[in-house]
Amino acid sequence: MTQRYLPDAALQLMPKVINLPAGMLPRTAARHFVCLTIGSRGDVQPYIALAQELQRAGHTVTIVTHAEYKEWIERWGVRHRTAGGDPGALMKLSVEHKMFSPQFFKESLSNFRTWLDDLLVDAWEQCKDADVLLESPSAMAGVHIAEALNIPYFRTFTMPWTKTAAFPHPFLSPPVELASFNTSTYILFDNVLWSATSGQINRWRKHTLHIGSTDMGHLAQSKIPSIYNFSTYVVPKPLDWGDAIVISGYWFLDNPDLEWAPPESLTQWMAKARQDKKPIVYIGFGSITVPNPPAMTRNIVKAVLRSDVRAIISKGWSARMSKTDETDFVFPPECYSIDKVPHDWLFPQVDAALHHGGAGTTGASLRAGIPTLIKPWFGDQFFWASRVQKIGAGMKVSSLSASEITTTLVKATSDRLMKERAASIGEKIRSENGVHNAVKAIYTYFDRAGRDRTELD
Ligand SMILES: CC(C)[C@@H](C)/C=C/[C@@H](C)[C@H]1CC[C@H]2C3=CC=C4C[C@@H](O[C@@H]5O[C@H](CO)[C@@H](O)[C@H](O)[C@H]5O)CC[C@]4(C)[C@H]3CC[C@]12C
Numbered sequence: 001m002t003q004r005y006l007p008d009a010a011l012q013l014m015p016k017v018i019n020l021p022a023g024m025l026p027r028t029a030a031r032h033f034v035c036l037t038i039g040s041r042g043d044v045q046p047y048i049a050l051a052q053e054l055q056r057a058g059h060t061v062t063i064v065t066h067a068e069y070k071e072w073i074e075r076w077g078v079r080h081r082t083a084g085g086d087p088g089a090l091m092k093l094s095v096e097h098k099m100f101s102p103q104f105f106k107e108s109l110s111n112f113r114t115w116l117d118d119l120l121v122d123a124w125e126q127c128k129d130a131d132v133l134l135e136s137p138s139a140m141a142g143v144h145i146a147e148a149l150n151i152p153y154f155r156t157f158t159m160p161w162t163k164t165a166a167f168p169h170p171f172l173s174p175p176v177e178l179a180s181f182n183t184s185t186y187i188l189f190d191n192v193l194w195s196a197t198s199g200q201i202n203r204w205r206k207h208t209l210h211i212g213s214t215d216m217g218h219l220a221q222s223k224i225p226s227i228y229n230f231s232t233y234v235v236p237k238p239l240d241w242g243d244a245i246v247i248s249g250y251w252f253l254d255n256p257d258l259e260w261a262p263p264e265s266l267t268q269w270m271a272k273a274r275q276d277k278k279p280i281v282y283i284g285f286g287s288i289t290v291p292n293p294p295a296m297t298r299n300i301v302k303a304v305l306r307s308d309v310r311a312i313i314s315k316g317w318s319a320r321m322s323k324t325d326e327t328d329f330v331f332p333p334e335c336y337s338i339d340k341v342p343h344d345w346l347f348p349q350v351d352a353a354l355h356h357g358g359a360g361t362t363g364a365s366l367r368a369g370i371p372t373l374i375k376p377w378f379g380d381q382f383f384w385a386s387r388v389q390k391i392g393a394g395m396k397v398s399s400l401s402a403s404e405i406t407t408t409l410v411k412a413t414s415d416r417l418m419k420e421r422a423a424s425i426g427e428k429i430r431s432e433n434g435v436h437n438a439v440k441a442i443y444t445y446f447d448r449a450g451r452d453r454t455e456l457d
């Protein structure tokens with residue numbers, strides 16, 4: 001007997017099903033979800049994970065982002081379309097100038113105006129056949145495209161972007177924590193970004209989307225249904241966030257490079273470290289550039305030897321835009337140098353991780369239940385460093401001097417309280433299903449996400 005389902009219009013009028021078994025998603029009509037995002041690997045990888053869950057639920061998914069990620073996204077069976085230009089230029093801007101500092105604005109206002117025009121035009125071209133639009137708010141175009149198409153729109157991001165008194169904007173993490181100050185950092189951030197971009201955006205709305213201009217009042221950003229892909233065990237949901245602002249849990253993508261297999265030399269090196277009863281730590285700083293890679297490498301090696309640990313060093317920092325060639329650096333046997341390694345494979349096998357505090361890397365080390373040591377460089381990394389310190393699962397590292405790294409490595413591999421706390425947080429994060437919760441939130445707030453926000457309470 002074929003099961004018959006009510007048409008969508010009727011389904012939307014039905015009371016929300018509340019007694020579904022926990023792991024089950026209500027069935028809805030198949031839709032084309034478009035995910036618009038820009039930035040580093042950490043801005044793209046979570047969407048590949050979400051796409052797997054959406055496609056399992058019968059939907060089609062297109063990720064609109066930089067061409068650099070096309071081959072990787074398509075290898076995961078997800079459609080890709082291009083927008084956003086060169087991610088390296090965006091990362092270089094973000095690393096070299098403190099986010100939203102006067103220097104940042106001077107640089108972006110003089111060198112990124114054309115980039116923004118191209119982003120808006122390309123995003124419209126690539127998103128115009130969406131049934132539902134999910135956007136990293138950094139991409140800026142999606143909220144207007146959804147309005148022009150009159151389709152449901154969700155903001156989905158790796159860091160908190162909705163106004164709250166609970167903590168400051170992740171890009172403006174000041175030393176003070178004061179409720180009114182916290183709220184004002186979001187108001188400041190939104191107003192500064194909007195005033196810098198509204199001229200171009202409103203011209204594009206008029207000439208390309210053929211809709212009228214908008215302003216902060218009509219955008220009503222704090223009412224945009226949002227889904228944040230981190231964990232409430234790391235960032236408890238603020239009391240001043242409405243129901244439609246959801247913290248889903250991390251959107252983990254295991255074995256992200258698909259065909260990767262551990263080099264035998266690595267597995268043998270790890271077995272030897274275990275045999276010698278030495279703690280193994282991971283040290284790597286993701287997709288950022290660093291001021292002086294050779295000096296940093298020397299300090300790290302010195303600290304590893306002094307703290308009598310064994311270190312797997314992901315020298316991504318020397319592989320990107322470094323001015324001096326480090327290929328001639330010879331690591332001692334206590335260190336194993338690797339370009340990149342799937343964190344979901346490695347982190348459960350090591351005793352601590354020292355990294356840059358990227359949202360995804362932080363999620364990966366916390367999920368593994370190991371002390372998370374963060375040396376932040378830019379953006380939200382400072383926010384994640386304060387979070388791991390606050391939940392007792394790790395520490396913020398202020399400098400990469402040999403002495404500070406030594407102290408940090410010794411503490412992380414010997415402090416029982418930190419190790420137990422990290423293990424407990426790891427257990428909680430592993431019990432979550434972030435992508436499932438995210439799809440459930442999309443279904444739950446689907447109707448709200450398609451409405452005029454100025455009419456919402
Ligand atoms: C042209 C305009 C007048 C001018 C104002 C425009 C400027 C743009 C170039 C910048 C405006 C907003 C910036 C960005 C916002 C957010 C971003 C996210 C960031 O990704 C995060 O990287 C973290 C560090 O590793 C990681 O923890 C986290 O998981 C990632 O989400 C990357 C940079 C950016 C896209 C950033 C780029 C510049 C613009 C778009």
Ligand SMILES: O=c1ccn([C@@H]2O[C@H](COP(=O)(O)OP(=O)(O)O)[C@@H](O)[C@H]2O)c(=O)[nH]1
Pocket residue numbers: 040041042043045158256285286287314339340341342343344357358359360361362364
């Ligand atoms: O060698 C590496 C480097 C990165 N990652 C993963 O790639 C993502 C990087 O995202 P993040 O938010 O940390 O930001 P980014 O490093 O791109 O700035 C995270 O899930 C990491 O766990 C990994 O598995 N192995």
